[in-house]
Amino acid sequence: EPEVTQTPSHQVTQMGQEVILRCVPISNHLYFYWYRQILGQKVEFLVSFYNNEISEKSEIFDDQFSVERPDGSNFTLKIRSTKLEDSAMYFCATRTGGAWNSPLHFGNGTRLTVT
């Protein structure tokens, strides 16, 4: 079964550094999302991306965050200057464009630790 692939699985960075989290969506999926989950808490929406542009973003997704799909395959989340509170598991998720009732398919996540 096709999978959403995320790299790296674990990223440790110092406060103030830039990080880029990468996601390879399922090939025929057109809608892309980033969610995050702080340890032991619920999953929170960050941003949705369709047709090469952001379609919706949450209050968490401030100017320090950006997304892009530079080469038509990888979907990336960049945090420009990381803060301690950015430590969380970041999940990429994708869904098909044709099936309006299709569920999101989540990747295995990147655990980001900011020290």
Add this chain to the structure above:
Amino acid sequence: ELKVEQNPLFLSMQEGKNYTIYCNYSTTSDRLYWYRQDPGKSLESLFVLLSNGAVKQEGRLMASLDTKARLSTLHITAAVHDLSATYFCAVDRSGNEKLTFGTGTRLTIIP
């Protein structure tokens, strides 16, 4: 603002017993999803519920949706240890955009 609440937050039950997890949401929604998450792992889609009265079953799990009451339930029948996980419901109000997740229910099945 859409709010999604689950109860209980923690559930410890014996193998062989039945129990129900409840998911309430605050505003009209198009779709409701149930996901399972094992510790340190990703979210696995269990059910997609699309209309009032929808009921779906897979093995020992059955999910239902009452859009008028803004309530979904996840019923566990004759629990087995393999079902130990955290279960999240999530609501999609706007059609293609964000899911709003519930707080999660951590289920532990005791032999």
